Amino acid sequence: MSRSRTSSELELFLPLHRSDSLPLYRQLERELRDSVRAGRLAADAPLPSTRALAAQLGVTRGVVVSAYEQLSAEGYLVSRPGGSTRVARISGFADPVPIVLRREFRLDFRPGRPDVNEFPRAAWLRSLRRVLGEAPSDRFSYIDGRGMPELRSAMAVYLNRARGTRISPDDLIICAGVAQGLQLVAQALRAGGAQRIGVEEPWHPEYRRMLEGTGLQVVAVPVDAAGIQIDLVDQANVDAVVVTPAHQYPTGGVLPPERRAALVAWADRRDAIVVEDDYDAEFRYDRVPVGAMQGLCADRVVYAGTASKILAPGLRLGWLAVPPRLRESIARAKLAADQGSSALDQLAMADFVDRGELDRHLRRMRLVYRRRRDALLAALERHLPTWRPAGASAGLHMLAWLPAGCDEARLVAAAAERGIGIHGLAATCFLPGPPGGIVFGYGSVDERRIPRGIAELAEVVADSVAPGHDERR
Ligand SMILES: Cc1ncc(COP(=O)(O)O)c(C=O)c1O
Structure with a gap:
């Protein structure tokens, strides 16, 4: 049964x-006036009846009647x-300030977005x-730093089956996406004496900046078309x-088996940790599935997964599979950060x-995104044939070299300027x-809009930034 809130229930x-x-x-009078001016009481908000507010404040009803009359006047x-x-609508102050989260585009090819309409x-x-x-x-009470046992069990079964990991529910710590997962890992590494982390x-x-904020020294290790270069990891x-x-x-390379083995060997030699960000691996189109590295070496690899691509980033749910040596300190860091993620979610x-x-x-x-990927590849070939797409066999984004x-x-x-969002x-x-x-995200663009969108982008190129374009024009 639906139940609406009455104004006498409002706590002020x-x-x-x-x-x-x-x-x-x-x-x-003064307190109410200040609250309206400061926007703490929004326009149209219902106020309690004079009787209810008087009871709430422990004053006579006459006090509230006087104050309401004066403020109405x-x-x-x-x-x-x-x-x-109710609170009056007054222009000039107490108008809600719009919170601009991200710039919106007519056509948004920026990466990192699944289709939240779906x-x-x-x-x-x-x-x-x-x-x-x-x-x-008791599930709705305070929980421990590792997360709900139900979710840890479900994810262990799912990840072992779908991603080839070797995870038991005890290995898992639930966190708020990869973003928080990386932060917790970095804190635990730092607490254990680590000083430098390669990325x-x-x-x-954004994740690089976040890691820098943890006090670790962040070292950039270049990738090539096949992913990170292990000799450079060694030198770092x-x-x-x-x-x-x-x-x-964003380049889309898939780390080949020999590099995976070499990375694990490096971690063994150096007594180091590999953090595997497995953010979009469920989406693959024309290649055989590649299992997670965690399955190769559960003692050295921290596996980080997220609901952000497979479901929605707004859930802020992620999971870390953690080697025993880091488990306690990561669980402690999670508790210290926020006392655990939402039990209900x-x-x-x-x-x-x-x-x-x-x-x-x-x-x-997978079918939806594959159609979008195909539409983007076809449109690039048709309208921007000199751009070279890469890394398009998986995920929700591809790179096009200019x-x-x-x-x-x-x-x-x-x-x-033309309302098209792209990411350099x-x-x-x-x-x-x-x-x-250009790193193209195609997850949230309907495939029927992609050909026209890329044709428009080709016009932008022709108008302003084509090779040989004359700036004096
Ligand atoms: C490389 C990478 N890792 C992880 C994520 C997901 O992060 P989160 O789980 O914090 O939403 C993204 C999202 O765009 C990403 O690009």
């Missing part, structure tokens, strides 16, 4: 001081027939309903290295995975000098 923070020389009705409150009182709401709701009805009450070059710039003199072996971000995810809904969703989304003379920064800016490779680089490229 209106401190009144009986020792103050200002009469109580004046204090109440000043235009801060509006009394409605029937006796209800979030399996009905199945997720069924899982939520089930766990709300069935979970024991791929190019890589995700690091205590740990973060890699994206299934689909390098973890339980819903566990149910969703156990019932095969994740597999079903992935089967469906022809010589095509200025990446100008292209990104000119496309943005330079934004992911730490070291200077790579050739220009």
Whole structure:
């Protein structure tokens, strides 16, 4: 049964001081006026009845009646027939300030976005309903730093089956996405005496900055078309290295078996840790599945996975499979960070995975994303044939290398002017000098819009940034 909130239930923070020389009705006026001005009470918010507010504040009803009357006269409150009182709509202040999360584009090819319109709401709701009805009450209490046992069991089964890992539920720590996972690992490494951590070059710039914030020295290790170069890892003199072996971000390389073996051998030799960011490996199109590195060496590899690509980034759910030596300190870091991720979301995810809904969703989304990938490849070939796509066999993004003379920064800016969001490779680089490229995310662009979008991008190129373009024009 639906139940709406009545204004008398609203809790208001209106401190009144009986020792103050200002009469109580004046204090109440002042507090309410300030709350409206500061936006703590939003336009149209219903206020409690005079009787209810008087009871809440422990004052006589006359105090509240006086304050409401005065503020209505000043235009801060509006009394409605029937006796209800609301905050007035006043322009100039207390207008909600819009929070700009990210710049929106008419056509958004920026990477890192799955299609959130396809979030399996009905199945997720069924899982939520089930766990709300069935979970024991103690699941809603404070939890330990490793996460819900239900989700750890479900993910261990799923990852061993789908990603070739060797994980037991005890190895897993639930976190808020790879972002938090990396932070927790970095904190634990630092607490254990590590000083330097290697990251791929190019890589995700926000995660690099985040790692730098943990106090570790972050060392860029260049990748080539097949991923990270192990001889350069060796030379980097690091205590740990973060890699994206299934689909390098952003160049798309797949780390071949001999490099995986060499990386594990390096970690053994150096007593180091490999952090495997397995962010989008479930999506692969025309290549055989590549298992996770964790399956090769569970003692040296921290596996980091996320719901961000397979379901939705807004869930903020991720998981770390952690070698025994780091388990305690990572669980402690998670507790210190936020006392654990939301129990309800973890339980819903566990149910969703156990019932095969994740597999079903992935089967469906692979087809959706494959169509989008194919549409993007075809459109690039048709409209921008000199651009060289790479890393398109998996994930939700691909890289297109630009022809010589095509200025990446100008292209990104000119496309943005036309409402097209694209992401330049330079934004992911730490070291200077790579050739220009565009990292295309196609996860959230309907394939019917892709051909026209790329045709428009080709017009942008022709208008402003083509090789040989004359700037005096
Ligand atoms: C390289 C890489 N790793 C991980 C993620 C997912 O991060 P999170 O789980 O924090 O959303 C992304 C998302 O774009 C990514 O690009």
